[in-house]
Amino acid sequence: MSNGGKKSNKQAIFSINKEENFPEWYGEICKVAELADVRYGVKGFTPFLPWSTMTMNLMFNLLEEVLQRKKHLPMLFPTVIPESSLTKEADHVEGFTPQVFWIKEFGDGQELEERLALRPTSETAIYPMYSLWIRSWRDLPLKRYQRCSVFRSEVKSTRPFLRGREFLWIESHNVFATHDEVLAQVMEDLETTKEVVTEEYGLPVLTFKRTQWDKFPGGLNTYAADSLMPDGKVIQLPSTHDLGDNFAKAFDIKFLDENNETVHPFQTCYGPAISRIFGAMISIHGDDKGLRLPFRIAPYQVVIVPIFRGTDEDKVMEYCRGIESKLRKSGIRVHLDDCDATPGWKFNYWEMKGVPIRLEAGPRDMKKQQVVLFRRDLLERKSVELDGLAKRVRNLGKEIDKNLRAMAEAKFEGLIVDADTMGGISDALDQGKIARIPFCTIEMEGLACDEEIKDKTGGEIRGTRTDVEELPEGVCVVCGKPAKEIVYVARSY
Amino acid sequence: MSNGGKKSNKQAIFSINKEENFPEWYGEICKVAELADVRYGVKGFTPFLPWSTMTMNLMFNLLEEVLQRKKHLPMLFPTVIPESSLTKEADHVEGFTPQVFWIKEFGDGQELEERLALRPTSETAIYPMYSLWIRSWRDLPLKRYQRCSVFRSEVKSTRPFLRGREFLWIESHNVFATHDEVLAQVMEDLETTKEVVTEEYGLPVLTFKRTQWDKFPGGLNTYAADSLMPDGKVIQLPSTHDLGDNFAKAFDIKFLDENNETVHPFQTCYGPAISRIFGAMISIHGDDKGLRLPFRIAPYQVVIVPIFRGTDEDKVMEYCRGIESKLRKSGIRVHLDDCDATPGWKFNYWEMKGVPIRLEAGPRDMKKQQVVLFRRDLLERKSVELDGLAKRVRNLGKEIDKNLRAMAEAKFEGLIVDADTMGGISDALDQGKIARIPFCTIEMEGLACDEEIKDKTGGEIRGTRTDVEELPEGVCVVCGKPAKEIVYVARSY
Numbered sequence: 004m005s006n007g008g009k010k011s012n013k014q015a016i017f018s019i020n021k022e023e024n025f026p027e028w029y030g031e032i033c034k035v036a037e038l039a040d041v042r043y044g045v046k047g048f049t050p051f052l053p054w055s056t057m058t059m060n061l062m063f064n065l066l067e068e069v070l071q072r073k074k075h076l077p078m079l080f081p082t083v084i085p086e087s088s089l090t091k092e093a094d095h096v097e098g099f100t101p102q103v104f105w106i107k108e109f110g111d112g113q114e115l116e117e118r119l120a121l122r123p124t125s126e127t128a129i130y131p132m133y134s135l136w137i138r139s140w141r142d143l144p145l146k147r148y149q150r151c152s153v154f155r156s157e158v159k160s161t162r163p164f165l166r167g168r169e170f171l172w173i174e175s176h177n178v179f180a181t182h183d184e185v186l187a188q189v190m191e192d193l194e195t196t197k198e199v200v201t202e203e204y205g206l207p208v209l210t211f212k213r214t215q216w217d218k219f220p221g222g223l224n225t226y227a228a229d230s231l232m233p234d235g236k237v238i239q240l241p242s243t244h245d246l247g248d249n250f251a252k253a254f255d256i257k258f259l260d261e262n263n264e265t266v267h268p269f270q271t272c273y274g275p276a277i278s279r280i281f282g283a284m285i286s287i288h289g290d291d292k293g294l295r296l297p298f299r300i301a302p303y304q305v306v307i308v309p310i311f312r313g314t315d316e317d318k319v320m321e322y323c324r325g326i327e328s329k330l331r332k333s334g335i336r337v338h339l340d341d342c343d344a345t346p347g348w349k350f351n352y353w354e355m356k357g358v359p360i361r362l363e364a365g366p367r368d369m370k371k372q373q374v375v376l377f378r379r380d381l382l383e384r385k386s387v388e389l390d391g392l393a394k395r396v397r398n399l400g401k402e403i404d405k406n407l408r409a410m411a412e413a414k415f416e417g418l419i420v421d422a423d424t425m426g427g428i429s430d431a432l433d434q435g436k437i438a439r440i441p442f443c444t445i446e447m448e449g450l451a452c453d454e455e456i457k458d459k460t461g462g463e464i465r466g467t468r469t470d471v472e473e474l475p476e477g478v479c480v481v482c483g484k485p486a487k488e489i490v491y492v493a494r495s496y
Numbered sequence: 497m498s499n500g501g502k503k504s505n506k507q508a509i510f511s512i513n514k515e516e517n518f519p520e521w522y523g524e525i526c527k528v529a530e531l532a533d534v535r536y537g538v539k540g541f542t543p544f545l546p547w548s549t550m551t552m553n554l555m556f557n558l559l560e561e562v563l564q565r566k567k568h569l570p571m572l573f574p575t576v577i578p579e580s581s582l583t584k585e586a587d588h589v590e591g592f593t594p595q596v597f598w599i600k601e602f603g604d605g606q607e608l609e610e611r612l613a614l615r616p617t618s619e620t621a622i623y624p625m626y627s628l629w630i631r632s633w634r635d636l637p638l639k640r641y642q643r644c645s646v647f648r649s650e651v652k653s654t655r656p657f658l659r660g661r662e663f664l665w666i667e668s669h670n671v672f673a674t675h676d677e678v679l680a681q682v683m684e685d686l687e688t689t690k691e692v693v694t695e696e697y698g699l700p701v702l703t704f705k706r707t708q709w710d711k712f713p714g715g716l717n718t719y720a721a722d723s724l725m726p727d728g729k730v731i732q733l734p735s736t737h738d739l740g741d742n743f744a745k746a747f748d749i750k751f752l753d754e755n756n757e758t759v760h761p762f763q764t765c766y767g768p769a770i771s772r773i774f775g776a777m778i779s780i781h782g783d784d785k786g787l788r789l790p791f792r793i794a795p796y797q798v799v800i801v802p803i804f805r806g807t808d809e810d811k812v813m814e815y816c817r818g819i820e821s822k823l824r825k826s827g828i829r830v831h832l833d834d835c836d837a838t839p840g841w842k843f844n845y846w847e848m849k850g851v852p853i854r855l856e857a858g859p860r861d862m863k864k865q866q867v868v869l870f871r872r873d874l875l876e877r878k879s880v881e882l883d884g885l886a887k888r889v890r891n892l893g894k895e896i897d898k899n900l901r902a903m904a905e906a907k908f909e910g911l912i913v914d915a916d917t918m919g920g921i922s923d924a925l926d927q928g929k930i931a932r933i934p935f936c937t938i939e940m941e942g943l944a945c946d947e948e949i950k951d952k953t954g955g956e957i958r959g960t961r962t963d964v965e966e967l968p969e970g971v972c973v974v975c976g977k978p979a980k981e982i983v984y985v986a987r988s989y
Contacts, residue, residue, distance in 0.1 A: 053569035
């Protein structure tokens, strides 16, 4: 990073075989690329450093742009939730209480009148206010979201970004007059996931309706997107929930409909955890040399490295500054690395940090009014004309993003294999694949069958696909009853 | 706000004499303009609604732009601080502990190994990590900031934005090899305040060096900007602190200097509380009809109100949509209000919300290829050509911002009056002015004199000016010792 023109003792070279040793790769890249520091001293809480913070801010901005275009407006609720609100919806409290951090004291041993929870999610903070704000059908639909951090005392082991006790997300909370609008909102949320997570961040996903035992506590149904990590496990990226009118009833949200009758509205919530998606994004796009950030979300889209040969330092710097200023004016995020390290050190450093495009310029390039252009995704270098550089960089940026996405999508090919025995499932999972199986039911009665699958294969049911219609044939792999659905089994984060 | 094309039962008309009854004006505008809702149910914690959230986001963006231009990079630390870190600097812990919220329990009655504080400010979270990150002079200067919320169990009565138990800010934490750089950073921070708070948000400030008894706990010196509220009280907008090497010593931050010696660095921190500045901004710019938002930070810079007269609805809407799209393309934040309320209702509503420019367009305007343009600051209307509208709007936006700032600055004129008796101070304060007085000293020995001033006049010493050099004459108003400085006394928030 820009640091007063001095290179410091940062590490520039990174080399770990990602496919062979993904956990080590992940831990090391977080450290060496200065993404997070695990030495904070409170289990599961991790400072996010500039490189990850800047990237996540850009990720947030793209997501917020789409949400606002779709008429969701931002708001911000307090971080604390009074216990009496948190415990109003019975299933919800049962689902979340084990993970809640509680505040009871302040100052020198004074006690609060009521315990406050650090929000694990904000339904119970927001919906009491919704019950005050919503009066008439004219107030609906109400579409609001907030960008904030949430807190859960995870029992599983934590990892920076992927699983922390404090993470960053957007939670969108919507209220509708009818349940049909809820279903339409759920589909819009899944579409938003594809628009942002896949098209902007380059991460392919499969979308599922989750089983009844794997849904949001207090909701009717959960729908979610799964992507694939390098170790063959799937990871849930955003999920969206059909809350029915359960929360409206628990929080006394009512409105006067067009027939002048007082009724409960229906609700959805949607929670893209940007810090987690960031963790998945670096894992999926990264390679053995370090990060490969998509052009759309790279804090520096271009880094310029001046090459000095002897006495032309001032002229080369001037040439590079001209390039920098031209790119910046055209809206490209550019960094001129003028620190006192060698060009080779800088090449390695910025490759490891994942900057999509590097420009090198020395006396010879200057003479020819050229610049050497290096693309991080393919590790390719070539000389290009100075003329029209900004446009070329922007086009190349798009090409790089397309290529990163295509490489991620290639991993999905042949990923899904049919299985109709427990052994078939295990074989698929052992090869890092997802098993597609006939299954009795994703209603609660199917839970025992899923547990048997989990015990015997280490995989779990991700649900039924929302993007393709699938007709079940045959019998449930576990209980042998007629299959009511086709579900997918995978090992997961 | 855009709400599915229906007007709902929102209030459109606002009318309170701000000068005569500022507290009532403030409470009402927060409610009617949908800025904050005080009914959340936890004292001092207030949800921020879309209109204030969007404005504050724009305020944050402008501030972050300036910080990043000045080479400060964003990062994000955890919300919780382990007690052992919080209590490492003796004065700091004494200053902040009375206000800290503590977390000790999680889940169903489990206890944490160590109590965690909700950050009241983040020195004690960040500096233990700085002690790991900083090794050599090559790592300096280190300039980092974070955008986050902080928590203080205020004993004073709370008010939305102006004083809350959770508020939004940026805190910038910088480390330097020398104390001279610290002083330069302090001046840069005061300059940033003027660049952002005055030039972008339109709020004039006076900048002071605070007294020794009114400084940041644990620091050497505090410098701060004060602005003036409509009730004649001053309000501290950002403050910046010269921490000397106190925290470096407490947190064991050391580096190897260019002579290969291990020494402690020097530090500054700077904390612009955007939610508080937002509260001051709406107070200072607002008028009896409601908010007047500066063009630079208004969520909607322009609202378009279609005027239907009989049968031309579709054509008028098309005309308005054309205007909307042209303005949006040129980067202006524009909202076309197509809800089913009357034009008069919409005029009142958006005036109350403070949108700087309103455009009205009906069949007659359409025929003449014109639009009626209304500016909120002066409540003036006139017809203008459609041709060149975007440019006209942008220029008018600048003019509005200049005008709002000039009106706020006019309040500063004749504000400062000289006094050399206790009665003179009281008279000045009773007229809503600031008294300029000779004073013994802003070192600790002056505390008793300040306390006497506070007791007798209700005012307090804001410190010595940083922007003008002032030679003291005569004797301290209180103790009669020779005056060592000229200080300013005001009633304050």
